[in-house]
Amino acid sequence: MSNTRPEVIARESWVDADKGTVDRRIFSDQAIYQQELKRIFARGWNFICHETQLPESGCFFLSYIGEDQVIAVRDRQGEVQVLLNSCPHRGNTVCRSDQGKTRSFFCSYHGWNFDLDGKLVAVPGYESYYREKLDKEQLGLQKANRVESYKGFVFASLDDDAPDLETYLGWVGKVGIDLIAERGDMEVIDGIQKNRIQCNWKLAVDNLYDWYHPKVSHGSAVRAGMIDEEGLRYMNQMVMLGEYGHGISGADIGEENLAQLKQVVAAGGDIQGPAQGQVWRTTDKAEEAMGPVGVRSGGHPNIFPNLWVSAAGPPQLCLRIPRGPFETELWWFTFAEKNQTVEERRAAVMVANHVFGPSGLLEQDDGENWSHSTRGSVGAVTGERPINFSMGLGQDKMTHDASGQSYIDTVVNEHAQLWLYRSWQEWMKAESWPDLVKNHSAPPTGDV
C-alpha cells in the first residue's frame, strides 16, 4: 500500500476539536508517519526502560525511540546511557541482543569497539591502515541528546531543546508514573511481552482511554467470567488533561472511599479483596507526591506519545512502538514490589499473564478492532470521512481543586482521546521545541 499523499500532509487541520472529529488519513499516510518520527518521537521524552532492568555496569536493554533503536546501558560509573545502536563507520548495529551484559559494544563488521559510554576505544588497523588519521573522539556511538530518570523510570529525547523531564511530564504525567512508583520499591519482573499488531500506533494509544469499548470488545471475557460486569456498570469517570498531550482517564476511587480506607488502615483493620491493592494510596507520602486528586485516580494514564500506565491490576506499562503507519509493536513491562512474598508475586504474575499480552483474554480482541480501524483509513472514499470523538464534548466542565489539580468529573466520554489528537496536531505543526512551547494549548479550564 503506497499512501503518500502530499495533499494530506499539507492540510490545515487534521483534527477538529470543536466537532470532535479526526481525519482518518493520519493513520495511513506515509508522509505524516515520517513526520511523526521526527516531530513526535525524536522530539518527545520516550520511556526507555526501568533502572532495575540494568542492575550493574555492563547490563543493557535494547529499546526504541520511534524507529531509532537505542541501547540503554549502565556504564562503568553506574550511569545509565542511551546510545543509538548504529556504528558510525557504516551504520551497522553494534548490539543485537535484546538484553544481557557486556564489557563493550563490538561492531561485527570491521571490529570497531565502543566502551559502555559509547566512546570509540579500539579501531583495527588504526596505525597500519588509517595511519593514525581518524578522529576517534568524534566517532563514538551517538548518545541520546537527553536522558533523565523519574523515580527509576528512564526516559530519553533526541532533541537538545526538550524541557527537562519533570517539566515535560507535568503533574498529570507524574501522577501517571506515580501510580506505579508510589506503591513501594518497584522492579520489573523478568520478561517483556512483545507482539505486533497491524494497526496505526495512535489507534492503540487512544484506546487506552476508551472506557466505551470494554463491554463490547471484551464481551467474551465478561461472558467467560474473566471480568465482572458489575465493574463495568460503574462508569463514573475522572479525566485529567496534561500539557503536551498527557492524560488520565478512567475510574475515580472517590474521596469518601479513600478516606474510609485510610481510617481502616489507621485502625489496623483487616483489609481484604481488591481494596488491598489500594492501601498504598493511604500513605501521606503517596498523597504528597500525587496530590489529593491524583491519588484518587483509578484510570489509565498515557504519557505522550505512547506510554500507557496500566495500574488497575498488577502495575504494568505498555509501549506502543510505531513500525510504519500500518504496524505497531506492543511491549508490556510488568512491575512488582521488590519485597513481595513468593505467593504475592505468583498471584500478580498470573493476573498479568492472563489479562494483557498477546494471549491475554482482554487484549486478544483489541488488536482485531485496531487493525480493522486502521484499514478503514485507506480506501479512496472511506479514508476521506473523518472519525468521531465527540462523546461528552461540550457537556462537561473542569472541576478545580484547591490543590490546583483540575479534572473533569463525568461519565464515559472521549475527552482524553480528543485531547490526545489535538495535542498530536500541535506537535506535528510545530517546527521545533521553542515553537511547540510557545504555541501549544494549555489544558482547558472551563467548559469542555
Add this chain to the structure above:
Amino acid sequence: MEEFAQMDVKARMLLHFEVEQFLYHEAQILDERRFDEWLNLLTEDIHYWMPIRRTTTLAQVDSEFTKIGAMALFDDDINFLRMRVAKMSAGNAWSEDPPSRTRHFVNNIQVVGIEGDDIQIKANIHLYRTRLESVEDSWIGRREDVLRRDGDSFKLARRYIFLEQTTILSQNLSNIF
C-alpha cells in the same frame, strides 16, 4: 529415560505408536474446534506454559527463555484453560469469530522419559492459521509434554511450548498450541 531405553523394541514401538495417536487425535480436535472435548483430555493439575523468548548472545543463551514464575505468554492451570475455551465459545470473541482456520502439525515425536504413569514427550509443532481475508500466521516451536496414563489412553498433564519467535509476529495468540 532409562526405563524407556531398556524396554524391548516392540514395547517401545507400541508406546510410541500410542503416544503418536494421542497427539494426532488432539491436533485433530483442536483443528476441528472441539474445545470442550480437548478440555477432557487434560488432567486437573495441568500446567500449560509458554515462556517469553529473547535474542541473546550465544554466551548468554541459557537466559533466552523466561523461567516459571516470571512473565510468560501462557501460564495456565485447568481453570484458566476452561475460561479460554468458554471465551472462544462465547459468541462475541472477536479474535475468534469469524474463527481462525488452524492446522496443527506435530512431528519429530520422541519419548524422552517415563516416571511412573507420566511419559515425557518432546515434539516439534507447527501451528498455521489464516483469518479473514489475508491474515496468515505461522508459529513453529518445540513442545515438552507430559502424558499421563489414563486407562487405555492418556491425559495431558503438562505442556510447555517453546516458540522460535521472540517478538510475537502475530496480533494475538488466540489459539491453542
